[in-house]
Amino acid sequence: xxxxxLATSWLDACAGCEMSLLDVDEFxxxxxxxxxxxxxxxxxxxxxxxxxxxxxxGAIGNVDQEEEAKELRAxxxxxxxxxxxxxxxxxxxxxxxxxxxxxxxxxxxESESTKEGKIPSSPEIPALLEKAVPVDAVVKVDCFxxxxxxxxxxxxxxxxxxxxxxxxxxxxxxxxxD
Amino acid sequence: xxxxxxxxxxxxxxxxxxxxGDTILDICRANDIYVPTLCHLEGLSVVGACRLxxxxxxxxxxxNPACTYPARDGLVVRTDTEQLEKYRRLMLELIFTERNxxxxxxxxxxxxxxxxxxxxxxxxxxxxxxxxxTLPTDTLNDFLVVDHNRCILCGRCVRVCAEVVSSHTxxxxxxxxxxxxxxxxxxxxxxxxxxxxxxxxxxxxTGAIFSKTSAxxxxxxxxxxxxxxxxxxGMSCDIDVLIKDNNIVRIDGANLTRPKxxxxxxxxxxxxxxxxxxxxxxxxxxxxxTIKASSWEEAFELARRGIxxxxxxxxxxxxxxxxxxxxxxxxxEAFAKLMRDTIGxxxxxxLDGSAYRxxxxxxxxxxxxxxxxxxxxPLESILKSxxxxxxxxxxxxxxxVAGCYMLQAQIHDxxxxxxxxxxQNSLGARADLWLRPNENGMGDLISALASMLxxxxxxxxxxxxxxxxxxxxxxxxxxxxxxxxxxxxxxxxKKGVVVYGNGLWGKKDAACVRGVLELASLVxxxxxxxxxxxxxxxxxxxxxxxxxxxxxxxxxxPKLVYLLLADQEFGGEDFVFxxxxxxxxxxxxxxxxxxxxxxxxxxxxxxxxxxxxxTYISVDGKAGxxxxxxxxLPGIKxxxxxxxxxxQRLQKRRPMLWKR
Numbered sequence: 001x002x003x004x005x006l007a008t009s010w011l012d013a014c015a016g017c018e019m020s021l022l023d024v025d026e027f028x029x030x031x032x033x034x035x036x037x038x039x040x041x042x043x044x045x046x047x048x049x050x051x052x053x054x055x056x057x058g059a060i061g062n063v064d065q066e067e068e069a070k071e072l073r074a075x076x077x078x079x080x081x082x083x084x085x086x087x088x089x090x091x092x093x094x095x096x097x098x099x100x101x102x103x104x105x106x107x108x109x110e111s112e113s114t115k116e117g118k119i120p121s122s123p124e125i126p127a128l129l130e131k132a133v134p135v136d137a138v139v140k141v142d143c144f145x146x147x148x149x150x151x152x153x154x155x156x157x158x159x160x161x162x163x164x165x166x167x168x169x170x171x172x173x174x175x176x177x178d
Numbered sequence: 179x180x181x182x183x184x185x186x187x188x189x190x191x192x193x194x195x196x197x198x199g200d201t202i203l204d205i206c207r208a209n210d211i212y213v214p215t216l217c218h219l220e221g222l223s224v225v226g227a228c229r230l231x232x233x234x235x236x237x238x239x240x241x242n243p244a245c246t247y248p249a250r251d252g253l254v255v256r257t258d259t260e261q262l263e264k265y266r267r268l269m270l271e272l273i274f275t276e277r278n279x280x281x282x283x284x285x286x287x288x289x290x291x292x293x294x295x296x297x298x299x300x301x302x303x304x305x306x307x308x309x310x311x312t313l314p315t316d317t318l319n320d321f322l323v324v325d326h327n328r329c330i331l332c333g334r335c336v337r338v339c340a341e342v343v344s345s346h347t348x349x350x351x352x353x354x355x356x357x358x359x360x361x362x363x364x365x366x367x368x369x370x371x372x373x374x375x376x377x378x379x380x381x382x383x384t385g386a387i388f389s390k391t392s393a394x395x396x397x398x399x400x401x402x403x404x405x406x407x408x409x410x411x412g413m414s415c416d417i418d419v420l421i422k423d424n425n426i427v428r429i430d431g432a433n434l435t436r437p438k439x440x441x442x443x444x445x446x447x448x449x450x451x452x453x454x455x456x457x458x459x460x461x462x463x464x465x466x467x468t469i470k471a472s473s474w475e476e477a478f479e480l481a482r483r484g485i486x487x488x489x490x491x492x493x494x495x496x497x498x499x500x501x502x503x504x505x506x507x508x509x510x511e512a513f514a515k516l517m518r519d520t521i522g523x524x525x526x527x528x529l530d531g532s533a534y535r536x537x538x539x540x541x542x543x544x545x546x547x548x549x550x551x552x553x554x555x556p557l558e559s560i561l562k563s564x565x566x567x568x569x570x571x572x573x574x575x576x577x578x579v580a581g582c583y584m585l586q587a588q589i590h591d592x593x594x595x596x597x598x599x600x601x602q603n604s605l606g607a608r609a610d611l612w613l614r615p616n617e618n619g620m621g622d623l624i625s626a627l628a629s630m631l632x633x634x635x636x637x638x639x640x641x642x643x644x645x646x647x648x649x650x651x652x653x654x655x656x657x658x659x660x661x662x663x664x665x666x667x668x669x670x671x672k673k674g675v676v677v678y679g680n681g682l683w684g685k686k687d688a689a690c691v692r693g694v695l696e697l698a699s700l701v702x703x704x705x706x707x708x709x710x711x712x713x714x715x716x717x718x719x720x721x722x723x724x725x726x727x728x729x730x731x732x733x734x735x736p737k738l739v740y741l742l743l744a745d746q747e748f749g750g751e752d753f754v755f756x757x758x759x760x761x762x763x764x765x766x767x768x769x770x771x772x773x774x775x776x777x778x779x780x781x782x783x784x785x786x787x788x789x790x791x792x793t794y795i796s797v798d799g800k801a802g803x804x805x806x807x808x809x810x811l812p813g814i815k816x817x818x819x820x821x822x823x824x825x826q827r828l829q830k831r832r833p834m835l836w837k838r
Contacts, residue, residue, distance in 0.1 A: 177281035
């Protein structure tokens with residue numbers, strides 16, 4: 001059987017979701033047999049090829065992440081998002097109580113460990129969006145797996161269902177927002 | 179009251195029965211038909227704020243909330259259609275996008291009703307744009323945090339504060355999506371009229387109001403809930419204690435919306451844990467040295483040698499025992515037995531003995547057996563009273579739940595609330611009338627009020643000589659017209675009840691207690707009805723058992739003092755300190771270290787309230803049982819076992835004494 005092509009994208013996130021993905025234990029072997037990981041944190045491929053499944057972790061907080069989400073959406077048939085940040089905004093959205101300027105000033109100038117700080121202004125650094133938003137605020141999402149991070153079992157269930165050709169919705173007893 | 183007519187409805191194609199006046203939700207609940215709710219809380223009024231309970235009613239143009247819809251005979255209702263479930267999920271999505279609901283660091287996560295419903299409705303994302311409003315968090319109260327980010331405006335806190343606690347501190351400000359729960363006129367909670375009873379914490383379905391003492395200590399499903407009673411102040415409120423890993427996580431009122439289920443600041447928060455260090459091992463003072471840890475054997479022996487030496491040299495009555503009325507009846511009885519029978523002293527008292535003496539002396543005229551407890555009225559009579567007279571105490575501080583009963587009667591049932599107190603009094607500030615005489619004018623003021631009631635045709639068997647208005651005004655420093663106003667108010671009462679407390683026995687003013695009871699007999703057609711708010715959880719029990727002494731024990735100048743302090747907080751009270759200072763040899767049995775344990779010769783560790791069990795007699799004489807909730811710390815013996823071992827050691831040595 002031909003392998004299903006999967007590309008992942010790690011946006012405004014802490015890596016907890018990726019860790020949880022690795023936490024699926026021996027299912028990772030089944031997964032590797034059924035799925036071809038194209039672009040992912042471990043393959044170092046820069047561009048998204050055309051894939052069946054796109055997987056995003058993290059919210060969208062800057063222009064680069066916005067572009068990357070749109071790019072992946074354009075090149076995948078099914079888009080699944082993992083974690084509270086991607087589903088609801090999560091930790092990243094907590095900065096939304098403040099203006100972009102306040103957030104940058106706090107991080108680069110006022111933080112306790114900073115001496116003579118400066119807000120970076122290089123055009124090579126992607127600009128922050130006014131608010132960090134969930135992925136489905138920018139592109140259409142087909143499947144959501146919330147959790148901070150989602151339990152390995154939730155990810156296994158969701159990917160397992162996708163491999164069976166079904167778009168899953170997590171059952172009530174699996175749902176976790178923490 | 180006439181029996182309400184039964185009605186029959188068809189709910190989800192099944193017959194469901196209820197009573198006239200029920201709402202559709204009432205009937206669903208009574209017939210085990212599940213309807214999700216958020217803003218509804220059993221015992222509070224219904225407002226239909228959350229719209230989760232929407233149902234389809236045949237003949238109605240649109241869907242309606244079940245909680246506010248009055249049921250009628252013959253209604254055909256559906257609670258479970260696909261359309262309704264769709265609307266319910268929609269409601270949840272609107273709630274989640276309206277404010278900032280971040281579960282991952284919320285203290286309520288795992289115990290949150292909103293979160294549970296989101297799981298149930300598989301709400302893995304929201305289809306609406308998040309508003310991400312910037313909202314404040316109020317952390318200034320000592321025990322409560324209000325995080326408006328998580329507030330869903332269900333109003334359960336507002337209603338419980340108004341309808342049960344009757345403090346009316348919380349309310350809504352502004353309109354529409356700018357609506358906010360505020361305290362008073364938008365004050366921080368810590369600076370408002372809030373009495374920190376925590377009813378709002380218990381009522382809050384989310385993490386919008388949470389307790390500083392319980393946050394992050396554990397979730398309900400990780401622990402075990404034990405029903406017991408709060409033994410702190412003698413209100414004997416029913417509590418549900420959540421424990422996890424032998425620690426108290428949280429204390430809830432057993433039934434928030436019923437009397438004795440609501441709790442107060444002390445019962446809900448201050449009992450969860452205490453900062454003072456526990457005494458984990460016995461301590462003994464070596465000759466001329468500071469007190470240090472020892473074995474039980476060493477401590478028992480030192481105590482025994484001390485007791486025997488003083489008994490031999492000065493006689494058994496050189497030894498006195500004082501017990502805290504925070505101990506259960508069984509412990510108090512065993513302590514009295516040890517002191518009286520084994521040691522042989524007649525000097526046994528409770529730490530609140532002077533309150534007992536003041537009270538019984540004042541009550542004697544109204545009593546057949548000399549204890550006077552027959553003047554005592556049940557606490558619930560406050561709720562049924564038309565005039566509540568509070569003398570020399572502030573129940574909102576000392577017995578907050580009793581204070582709330584008063585506010586409830588005053589605000590909801592239009593009882594008159596009159597406070598007579600010379601001290602600063604937060605209940606006085608809420609009363610219909612606060613008579614604040616000179617510090618020494620209380621007795622005169624009360625006699626004057628009695629005389630004025632006599633002149634208004636109110637008489638009782640105990641009516642005393644008249645006190646003129648002018649002399650009362652002079653003695654109390656109050657205006658004559660104010661006194662007239664008070665007398666008119668009291669004269670109208672038919673079911674008046676008098677509540678009095680620490681201010682009277684603080685001054686050992688038995689005459690004033692007598693005056694108070696006289697006044698009580700004039701304001702109730704079948705009086706006197708009075709409630710003495712006794713100092714500790716089992717004060718009444720100790721008094722009924724006759725453990726509190728009729729005479730002042732300190733007058734006998736005991737040389738060896740055995741102080742059973744248990745987990746009563748030592749606040750440097752004059753009395754306890756005087757006793758300790760006077761003693762040449764001091765044995766302290768206590769749970770926490772304090773200046774007292776520093777000066778003791780022997781310290782025996784005592785379990786705290788949650789580690790012991792026993793009977794408590796409430797302020798109004800009802801027996802209840804406090805359960806053991808926690809395993810005692812390793813090495814801690816039960817108080818009863820300590821007394822048993824002391825008894826054994828003292829008895830074993832007795833023949834030797836006789837030989838001499």
